[in-house]
Amino acid sequence: MNKKFDENEHQNGINPNPGELIPWELKEKEEEIVGDKDIIKEQWYSIEKLAYRFVWAIVTDF
Amino acid sequence: MSDTMEELYNLRLKRYKKAMLNEKPDKVPLRVFAAEFSSKYAGFTVQEATYDYNIAFEAVRKCAKDFNWDATVLNMIYVWGGIIDAFGQKYYKLPGLNLPINTGFQYLEPxxxxxxxxxEDEYDLLIENPxxxxxxxxxxxxxxxxVAPGERNSYINNAAWLKGGIAMMKYFNDFGKAAELLKKECGAVSAICGILKSPFDVIADKLRGFRQVCIDVFRQPKKVEKACExxxxxxxxxxxxxxxxxxNLPVSIWLHRGTLFNRKMYEQFFWPTTKEIITNLWxxxxQTLWYAEGNWDQWLDYTLELPEKSIIYHVDQGNIFDVYKKINGKFAISGGVPNDMLAFSNPEDVKKYCKKIILEVGKNGGYIMDAGAIIMSDAKAENIKAMTEAVEEFGYY
Structure with missing residues (x-):
């Protein structure tokens, strides 16, 4: 039988929206952004979208 | 690309788009979804096409060229062995790995x-954070x-995430290149782009499995409903x-388990979320290609709630002539040529049946010629050719 879920082991406190795995807000909190935030955010989400697609592709495609 | 090939591609894209929007093109488009048939026809084993997707792409191009297809799916042997071996999904068996080399890949449901x-007790976790x-x-x-968080991490775990992600990117990027080759070498259109599954089908296919979901809809129906949402x-x-x-191209929804439940359950679990997604895509x-695997005739009154032209209604084992009457011009229709006919009948009968569909269902446009289901290795090449001949002889408006 597949191992039972253990709440303490699995929950990470991140509840991503559709289209992302790690919300931008978490990245933003890591350190003070000194330049143009939008440039960094745009790139962040260009990768997020692909990573999200991979996880959901396992469900829908493969 | 030669001018002639580009012109042919543009003509076919226009033809296909018009038909999908339920308009009358110059001719009934021929859009065929061929899986193991294509590799067999092109002289490859199923293992070769499953494990080397460039071979699968090549086989489809040969079919598109030889049978004069307007549109087709770049690789209908969609489950590439490479990505399964990289990420380690347990629910597949693959030709040449653990199946005979000419057997199509198999999905093993728990x-x-x-x-x-x-x-069964994990619905809340799924609902809270899918x-x-x-x-x-x-x-x-x-x-x-x-490995799951909390379990001892492993080198193999890290490699699997890395290799799985890279494999997907490589595969999807190469689909783009294959679409260009299909256009350049055959003047044919890549028929679909994007994938949709009904929330209920995801639970029934991949998460719980059909047998388990059959129990859940009685024991914990609210949880199933919330999980779909x-x-x-x-x-x-x-x-x-x-x-x-x-x-230009539709997303395809591969419809599975909704048709196996009663009306009340269809209304409760399958239909509301499926309808909302398709409506929002529109x-x-x-557009969504409503790929109704099996017979979905009994659910047609629900499907008719979708916005006009939002779907292309694909007929597999349903009665295409009844579907045409009931849809009454709201959506385009595709398919309807029975796969058993393509496997066991003869070119004369196939042609006759295709003619009947073209003249009745396609008489005002809005029809795309195709088999009912994805074509496997049992189809006869002469019957596939008969579909082409029928379109050439009777499909011009």
């Missing part, structure tokens, strides 16, 4: 609660290599991300 990848549930709980169970925005987003940026300018 048969009971002991082996299912989502347990993506986290998949990554932390479901994927470690379905993959031979991935929780999956809905993600399946919408997944379809949107994977859809055609040019908005609001974003994206």
């Amino acid at each position: 048969p009971d609660e002991e082996t299912t990848y989502m347990h 993506t986290e549930y998949l990554m932390n709980i479901w994927i470690p169970r379905i993959s031979k290599y991935v 929780a999956l809905m925005p993600h399946l919408f987003q997944n379809a949107l991300i994977s859809s055609d940026p040019e908005k 609001k974003n300018g994206i």
Whole structure:
């Protein structure tokens, strides 16, 4: 039988929206952004979208 | 690309788009979804096409050229062996690995609660945070290599995530190149772009399994309903991300389990979230190919609630002539040529049946000629050719 879920082991406190795995807000909190935030955010989400697609592709495609 | 090939491609794209929008093109488009048939026809084993997708792409191009297809799917042997071996999904068997080399890949659904990848008491976790549930709980169970958080990490786990992601990017990028080659060498259109599954089908196919979901709809119906609602925005987003940026091609929904439940259950579990996703895709300018695997005739009155032209209604084992009457011009229709006819009948009968569909269902446009289901290796090449001949002889408006 597949191992039972253990709440303490699995929950990470991140509840991503559709289209992302790690919300931008978490990245933003890591350190003070000194330049143009939008440039960094745009790139962040260009990768997020692909990573999200991979996880959901396992469900829908493969 | 030669001018002639580019002209042919543009003509076919226009023809296909018009038909999908239920308009009258110059001719009935021929759009065929061929899986193992294409590799067999092109002289490859199923293992070769499953493991080397460039061979699968090549086989489809040979078919598109030889049978004069207007549109086709670049690789209908969609489950590439490379990505399965990289990420370690346990639910597939593959030709040449653990199946005979000319058997198509097989999906093995967990048969009971002991082996299912989502347990009966985990609906709340899925509902609360679907993506986290998949990554932390479901994927470690379905993959031979991935470990769950809290378990001892491994080199193989890290490699599986890395290789799985890279494999997907490589595969999807190469689809783009294959679409260009199909256009350049055959003047044919890549028929679909993007994938959608109904939330209920995701639960029944991949998460709980059909047998388990049959119990859940009685024992914990509210949880199943809430899980469908929780999956809905993600399946919408997944379809949107994977859809055609040019908005020429439809997203395809592969319909599975809804038709196996009663009316009340269809209304409660299957239909509301499926309807909302398709309606929202249409609001974003994206059509959906309603690929109704099996016989979906009894659900037609629900499907008719969808916005006009939002779907292309594909007929597999349903009665295409009845479907045509009931749809009454609201959506375009595709398919309807029975796969058993393509496997066991003769070219004369195939041609006769295609003619009947063209003259009745296609008489005002809005019809796309195709088999009822994906064409496997049992179809006869002469019967596939007969479909082409029927379109050439009777398909011009």
